[in-house]
Amino acid sequence: MAPVVPPTGPVFLTQLTPLSLLERSADVFGDKTAIVHGERRISYAEFAAECTRVARALQASGIRPGDRIAYLVPNLPEMLIAHFAVPLAGGVLVAINTRLSTEEVRYVLDHSGATVLVVDAALHPIVAPVAGELLSVREIVTVLDPAAPGDGIGSGFSYDELLARGSDEPLPWAVDDENATISINYTSGTTGTPKGVQYSHRGAYLNSFSELVHSKLSPDSVYLWTLPMFHCNGWCTPWAITGIGATHVCLREVRGDVIWALIDEHRVTHLNGAPTVVTTIMRAPGAHSLDRPLVITTAGAPPSPTTLKQMSRMGFTIVHVYGLTETYGPHTVNEYRREWDALDEDARAKLQARQGVGMIHTDLIRVVDADLHDVPRDGATLGEIVMRGNNVMTGYYRDEAATERAFAGGWFHSGDLALWHPDGYVEIRDRAKDIVISGGENISTVEVEQALMAHPEVVEAAVIGVPDEQWGERPKAFVILERGAEVDERALIEHVKTAIARYKAPREIEFVDALPKTSTGKIQKQVLRGLPS
CATH class of the missing domain: 3.30.300.30 (ANL, C-terminal domain)
Known part of the structure; x- marks a missing residue:
């Protein structure tokens, strides 16, 4: 009798979502410490359980599938939990820049149509002047961080009261449509009105795996949160670190002395940040050479070769990446080549300062002229970096005209001018507006x-x-x-x-x-x- 062959086809495919990453880690690493903040320790089993309770509480508060839930919270455990709890409830996470003014926060809340706002008590004064004037926010929930309590809870109700609405009744760590929006991240608005960049479950899932590969993360890794979680959802690392079963060390604010204390106390192995954050770390009181590997993934501005040399001398391993809010954070990586080991320090640092090649999950990056033709790979001809693929946004929220302009010719236009070298590596020379x-x-x-x-x-x-x-x-x-x-x-x-x-x-x-x-x-x-x- 011939063996029975099960039917195949799209009906048997699993929709990709970062939610599945926490489901696995709670099962595999249940007793392991997932989150550290001050004296708090949260295991992976507790992490998943609190995500379920928050998701159930949001549902009990009346949110419907697709509703936007805003968080104005620093790098606290509650912000990590939000990255899973909000989509688990069927919502869309809107993580708001904690340094925005009252009017800027009002704009993001009104434009996104957020129905619930979760705010850190110390940041509540930013919201207080407009709390009764927001167009769509029905409830304001206040998080009290024992490490930095606010002046008072203010209007709304507490995070503990929100949790009391929830239950432990399980929810599926799955979605019906991987192309649905998981989060909206607002651009800085330095050259105009902030735009809401939409990420899909599929894009966030795939970008998370790329972070794991290129930053060389493992279950033994200890990740320090020097990168704001509101920035491109922390370059998708809330999902990536969770998926690999590593440990998150939360950090309320970037202070060099605190960073070094946490590096030494928790044996930190990884952190991310812009070159200016790296400079803060290197110049901080207590800065010292390392006795073990510590990977710094840096982006946000081209790092100077001088900075790269200094970091290398202190023992840091540098992963240089490049991207934009519209690309879920990192899109390219300066893929280190072993033949560079034979070069002198200056020549090696100069090569490492380039933005590199497309990361493993991307379509290959291009540098093009005004007609979308590739510029020569001669390291001399200037062109614009364009991208497309799974980790390019699905569009700007409620802004079809801006979306159409950004994708002119079928490619996302970065606005960054670069050279394309013979080895395929790109090197940014400037923003088009800064040249x-x-x-x-x-x-x-x-x-x-x-x-x-x-x-x-x-x-x-x-x-x-x-x-x-x-x-x-x-x-x-x-x-x-x-x-x-x-x-x-x-x-x-x-x-x-x-x-x-x-x-x-x-x-x-x-x-x-x-x-x-x-x-x-x-x-x-x-x-x-x-x-x-």
């Missing part, structure tokens, strides 16, 4: 910044274009020096002229104590230009 055109010549502000950072007494640098009667524009630099540094403006300009073409050097350098930054560590060049943030 300085002086006397008809394009000057990359990134290139000038890296030349400044190569000086041993320079801590950070930012370069913008300013008007020039003769040349139209010229570069101007803002520089933070090491404490007690003796270098002056003339000497620093001459240093730059030895590193790059002389005409690219700034004619003016303003020494400052700090640079304006977003909550994710990006330098706000529009503020340096005298424009509102």
Whole structure:
């Protein structure tokens, strides 16, 4: 008798969703510590149980499938739980930037149509002035963090009261449609009204696996939350770290001394952040060389070769990635090649500063001209980076016109100008809006910044274009020096002229104590230009 062959076809396929990642870890690593925050310890079994209770509580509060649930909460356990509890309840997570103003928070809440807002008690004063004026929010839930209690619970009710509405009745860790929206992340709005970037369950799931591969995470990993969870859902690492069964160490705010204390106490193996966050870590009190591997995955701005060299000397393993909110965070990785081991330190760091190649889950990245033709891979011709694939957003929420513009020609347009090298690696030269055109010549502000950072007494640098009667524009630099540094403006300009073409050097350098930054560590060049943030 012939063996029975089960039927095959789409009906037997499982829809991809990050929810399944916690279901597995709760089953496989139930007794293992999943989350650490201060004295709190939450096992994977407890993690899953609280997600179920929050999801049931949200359902009891009247949310329906597709409803948007907003969180204005720092990197606390409640924010991690939200990444699973909200979609488990059938909702869409809207994680709000904790550094926004009252009016900016109002805009995000009104535009997203959020029906429930969960807010950290210490951040409640941001919401309080408009709490009774929001268009769609029916309930405000306040989280009290024992590590940083607010002045009072304020309006609404407490997180504990929300939990009391829930139950332990199981919910399926599954979705009917993997292309449904799991979260909406709002762009910074530095060049216009913030746009709501929609992520799908499928995209978030696949991006999570790519994070695991490229940052070399394992069940033994200990991940420190230096990256805001509101930023691209923490580059999808709330789902990735959970899926591999590693340990999350929560961090309310980025402070160098606290970071080093947690690194040493918990034997941290991984963290993520922008180059400015990396600089904070390296310059913090208590900074020291490592006696074990610690992987820093960095993105948000091109890191300078100088920074990469310093990190390597301290014992950090660097994973340099690049992406945007519209690409779920990282889209490319500087894939390290073993033949670079034979190079000297400077040459190796220069190669590592490039943005690299598409990550394992992406369609291959392209650099194109205005007609969407690939530019030559000659390391000299400038073009725009375009992408498409599973980890490119499904569109801007309630903004079809902006979505159509972003995907002109069938590819997502990054707005980043780059070179394409013969080995296939891309290297960003600037944002299209930041390039300085002086006397008809394009000057990359990134290139000038890296030349400044190569000086041993320079801590950070930012370069913008300013008007020039003769040349139209010229570069101007803002520089933070090491404490007690003796270098002056003339000497620093001459240093730059030895590193790059002389005409690219700034004619003016303003020494400052700090640079304006977003909550994710990006330098706000529009503020340096005298424009509102």
